Amino acid sequence: MIWNAKCEACEYSISSSFQMLVALSPQSTKEEEQMSHIPYASAVGSIMYAMVCTRLDISQAISMVSRYMGNPGKMHWQAVKWILRYLRGPKDIGLVFHKNHNTCSNIVGYVDSDYTGDLDKRISQTRYVFMLSESAISWKATLQSTIALSTTEGEYMAAAETVKEAIWLRSLVDNLGLKQDIIVVYYDSQSAIHLSKNQMYHERTKHIDVRYHFLREIISQGNIIVRRIGTSDNAADMFTKTILVSKFQHCLDIIGVCII
Amino acid sequence: MKGYRLWCTDLHPPRFIISRDVKFNESTMLHSSKEVRDVEKEDNINKQVEFKVNSSHKLDTDTSKQPVQEEVQEYVDKLDEAPLAQCNLARDRTRRQIKPPQRYVQADVVSFALSVAEDIELQDPVTYREAITSNESSQWIGVMNEELQSLYKNRTWELVKPLKGQKVIGCKWVFKKKDGSSGVDATRYKARLVAKGFSQRGGIDFNKVFSPVVKHSSIRVLLSIVALFDLEVEQLDVKTAFLHGDLEEQIYMKQPEGFVVEGKEDHACLLKKSLYGLKQSPRQWYKRFDSFMIGHNYSRSNYDSCVYHKKLLDGTYVYLVLYVDDMVIASKSIYEINKLKTLLNNEFEMKNLGAAKKILGTEIHRDRSAGKLYLS
Numbered sequence: 001m002i003w004n005a006k007c008e009a010c011e012y013s014i015s016s017s018f019q020m021l022v023a024l025s026p027q028s029t030k031e032e033e034q035m036s037h038i039p040y041a042s043a044v045g046s047i048m049y050a051m052v053c054t055r056l057d058i059s060q061a062i063s064m065v066s067r068y069m070g071n072p073g074k075m076h077w078q079a080v081k082w083i084l085r086y087l088r089g090p091k092d093i094g095l096v097f098h099k100n101h102n103t104c105s106n107i108v109g110y111v112d113s114d115y116t117g118d119l120d121k122r123i124s125q126t127r128y129v130f131m132l133s134e135s136a137i138s139w140k141a142t143l144q145s146t147i148a149l150s151t152t153e154g155e156y157m158a159a160a161e162t163v164k165e166a167i168w169l170r171s172l173v174d175n176l177g178l179k180q181d182i183i184v185v186y187y188d189s190q191s192a193i194h195l196s197k198n199q200m201y202h203e204r205t206k207h208i209d210v211r212y213h214f215l216r217e218i219i220s221q222g223n224i225i226v227r228r229i230g231t232s233d234n235a236a237d238m239f240t241k242t243i244l245v246s247k248f249q250h251c252l253d254i255i256g257v258c259i260i
Numbered sequence: 261m262k263g264y265r266l267w268c269t270d271l272h273p274p275r276f277i278i279s280r281d282v283k284f285n286e287s288t289m290l291h292s293s294k295e296v297r298d299v300e301k302e303d304n305i306n307k308q309v310e311f312k313v314n315s316s317h318k319l320d321t322d323t324s325k326q327p328v329q330e331e332v333q334e335y336v337d338k339l340d341e342a343p344l345a346q347c348n349l350a351r352d353r354t355r356r357q358i359k360p361p362q363r364y365v366q367a368d369v370v371s372f373a374l375s376v377a378e379d380i381e382l383q384d385p386v387t388y389r390e391a392i393t394s395n396e397s398s399q400w401i402g403v404m405n406e407e408l409q410s411l412y413k414n415r416t417w418e419l420v421k422p423l424k425g426q427k428v429i430g431c432k433w434v435f436k437k438k439d440g441s442s443g444v445d446a447t448r449y450k451a452r453l454v455a456k457g458f459s460q461r462g463g464i465d466f467n468k469v470f471s472p473v474v475k476h477s478s479i480r481v482l483l484s485i486v487a488l489f490d491l492e493v494e495q496l497d498v499k500t501a502f503l504h505g506d507l508e509e510q511i512y513m514k515q516p517e518g519f520v521v522e523g524k525e526d527h528a529c530l531l532k533k534s535l536y537g538l539k540q541s542p543r544q545w546y547k548r549f550d551s552f553m554i555g556h557n558y559s560r561s562n563y564d565s566c567v568y569h570k571k572l573l574d575g576t577y578v579y580l581v582l583y584v585d586d587m588v589i590a591s592k593s594i595y596e597i598n599k600l601k602t603l604l605n606n607e608f609e610m611k612n613l614g615a616a617k618k619i620l621g622t623e624i625h626r627d628r629s630a631g632k633l634y635l636s
Contacts, residue, residue, distance in 0.1 A: 049621070053622045054622055054635050094623075094634050094635050096634050097488070097634075098487055099632070132484045133487075133488050137481050137484055171562070172477075172563040172567075173481055175563055176485060178488075
């Protein structure tokens with residue numbers, strides 16, 4: 001997510017001036033009456049279709065506004081309009097698929113998580129993007145199903161979620177006749193990587209559920225490996241936090257999104 | 261205070277001025293066909309508040325200079341009679357003639373009604389009754405006959421006498437008029453018979469309704485492979501896809517409205533093939549297509565049931581992605597694509613859309629010389 005409070009041209013998917021909270025939902029019946037005239041759900045739904053098709057740059061913004069689908073407030077509607085303005089800007093953005101120029105045709109993934117990113121329920125967020133020959137093929141920005149007690153746990157859960165998708169993509173691409181070696185998932189969290197490799201028992205990790213130890217099993221098989229990457233080069237960062245426009249552009253370059 | 265806002269054409273440039281001291285030259289005003297009213301102005305801008313009596317005095321003296329009009333003259337006469345002190349311009353002036361606004365005159369109402377009627381004419385009929393009573397009834401009956409012919413040809417149903425207590429679902433005609441492309445083609449009329457699927461009961465009239473569709477990720481993976489190996493991509497569309505599915509459940513449907521077979525009024529249609537509107541139609545169509553593809557040695561991907569592929573002898577693949585009735589075929593050789601197309605065309609009625617341009621609202625542009633494929 002790109003934060004910028006005053007942006008005329010709407011270069012960013014969502015602005016920091018939108019603090020998304022349940023508290024911003026209508027409090028009185030009069031406000032509810034006002035909001036009932038606004039096609040919030042259908043607007044979000046329409047933008048979501050664009051996101052599902054090609055506009056992964058707005059997936060974080062969509063993830064934020066769609067949490068309040070049940071009872072949207074004025075601020076939430078402002079945020080939706082912001083996204084629409086952003087989409088109107090450089091609207092010819094799209095994915096680009098390249099011909100093989102000796103780069104590996106392996107699937108590469110990027111993961112990131114945002115610890116307690118949801119201000120209402122304190123649920124952490126998972127974001128990942130997968131690329132095949134330098135163009136994005138699969139992405140997601142979603143809240144985790146359970147609340148993480150530490151950053152490490154949140155990141156660990158995100159990694160597990162991503163590895164699940166990696167397994168599916170790997171099988172699909174294999175199935176279509178494009179043989180895959182080891183799938184590399186890049187992650188900027190050192191602690192989660194260590195935890196996935198080292199089965200050390202620790203006071204602070206003992207509550208982490210078996211479900212996420214699934215990650216360990218997969219990694220020990222060696223088909224998918226999690227590798228560390230600097231935060232500045234993590235493409236999934238684009239969906240996560242306050243970054244500058246230059247970083248946003250850099251991330252878009254990594255995942256093969258460009259102006260057509 | 262009362263005043264007038266005037267559009268003054270005499271001034272350069274023409275502009276609005278505000279004045280209390282105004283005299284209307286109604287002779288030109290009434291007979292002028294123009295919207296702009298000719299207004300005689302005496303004073304440019306009169307900011308000073310004057311007594312009404314004073315202004316009427318002025319009016320009195322000035323009228324002699326103006327082309328005197330009947331009504332004004334009357335008014336002036338009246339003024340002469342009444343004591344000046346009691347005179348009130350607003351109260352004592354003669355009433356103006358009331359005329360209905362131009363836009364509400366009779367002729368306009370008629371033309372408005374006609375244009376509305378035209379709009380109603382252009383709409384598609386909603387029911388069978390509307391269709392046969394409309395002006396275009398001959399066209400509608402024609403296309404309904406066509407639809408029925410194709411249904412008979414397809415052996416969609418058999419006429420049987422339903423058992424007592426057997427649930428018989430209804431059906432309905434749906435009419436659609438399609439404008440031809442910019443006057444080149446004539447308007448096309450379409451009629452389709454749909455079953456009223458909402459009266460079907462789960463477990464009796466239908467069991468499973470899920471029909472898989474392709475995942476967006478799979479389409480992107482395919483397009484990525486297309487760009488990687490520089491494959492050919494072609495797009496196809498199945499005509500009346502749902503009518504191809506075979507029905508497993510026994511479903512009785514009323515005979516289509518207006519086409520009840522004489523002497524068999526109490527009979528119902530026992531459906532053999534799926535029809536638009538039935539709950540299980542999409543699933544049945546998918547099953548039919550699936551078995552067709554498997555029958556032609558294509559293998560379905562275990563990871564996305566709408567992706568089919570076949571390995572050729574030279575090690576390349578033919579891919580097919582299905583989204584209800586839209587499909588995209590990709591292969592290295594155009595020959596293989598055409599082979600598959602002919603196969604499909606023999607089995608189902610297909611519409612060939614040529615090189616893939618647009619799938620699920622996403623546009624595809626290719627720049628093959630640069631080896632790039634854009635998706636937006």
